Amino acid sequence: QKEVEQNSGPLSVPEGAIASLNCTYSDRGSQSFFWYRQYSGKSPELIMFIYSNGDKEDGRFTAQLNKASQYVSLLIRDSQPSDSATYLCAVSRGNQFYFGTGTSLTVIP
Amino acid sequence: GAVVSQHPSRVICKSGTSVKIECRSLDFQATTMFWYRQFPKQSLMLMATSNEGSKATYEQGVEKDKFLINHASLTLSTLTVTSAHPEDSSFYICSARSLPSSYNEQFFGPGTRLTVL
Numbered sequence: 001q002k003e004v005e006q007n008s009g010p011l012s013v014p015e016g017a018i019a020s021l022n023c024t025y026s027d028r029g030s031q032s033f034f035w036y037r038q039y040s041g042k043s044p045e046l047i048m049f050i051y052s053n054g055d056k057e058d059g060r061f062t063a064q065l066n067k068a069s070q071y072v073s074l075l076i077r078d079s080q081p082s083d084s085a086t087y088l089c090a091v092s093r094g095n096q097f098y099f100g101t102g103t104s105l106t107v108i109p
Numbered sequence: 110g111a112v113v114s115q116h117p118s119r120v121i122c123k124s125g126t127s128v129k130i131e132c133r134s135l136d137f138q139a140t141t142m143f144w145y146r147q148f149p150k151q152s153l154m155l156m157a158t159s160n161e162g163s164k165a166t167y168e169q170g171v172e173k174d175k176f177l178i179n180h181a182s183l184t185l186s187t188l189t190v191t192s193a194h195p196e197d198s199s200f201y202i203c204s205a206r207s208l209p210s211s212y213n214e215q216f217f218g219p220g221t222r223l224t225v226l
Contacts (some may be wrong), residue, residue, distance in 0.1 A: 034212050041221040042155070043202045088153070092213035097143070101152040 001026045006089050006100035014108050019076040021103050023089030028072070033065055033072045036088040038102065044088055048074070079107040111119030111137050113205050115218035122193055123226055130188045130221045138183040139205035143215060144176075147200045159186045193225045 005024050013019045032051045036044035050056045050063040062075040084104040130176040142159045158180050159165045165178035177189040200222050204215040
């Protein structure tokens, strides 16, 4: 079983809509959870991290964590074409850090 | 935010030569740096974890004699691809973990695109 699982997509949403990206993790001992954005040909960029159950909002982005269900999500409100990228979910446990394979998001103008 | 730089950003070399890539944390100290490789349209693949002042820990299948990693200071790690071959052509990305870090977040450098002819 993979440590972190993401739907590879592609996920397409119209401009202005809410994009919902999901991630599950296998180890209940995971402590911190991260969302990275990676544009084609570029390196990943940290968008948000979350470590407590519930929601964490930052601008148009909301991260949601449900430890009981071992589920992390990222909501992007008012999606823009510039949000088109691959979104990587990552979890950490102790000194270990695990990435998902990423979900490709396309925002259609 | 934490800034990580990489140099060079792009390198083209002949088969059989060695290439050194530098990774620097510019505004924080990084006890741990990570080296990743990414082939086109594939996910990140962790190659090795580098701790300042100690030997790097390589992932299974990564040849430590081919990919030499040195982490001589809290702000600098280097990856040397020795006797590079065309199959080593890839996007190499480093990341660094800030110290102190409560949440274990990693910050990525901009990457180095290596092309071996």
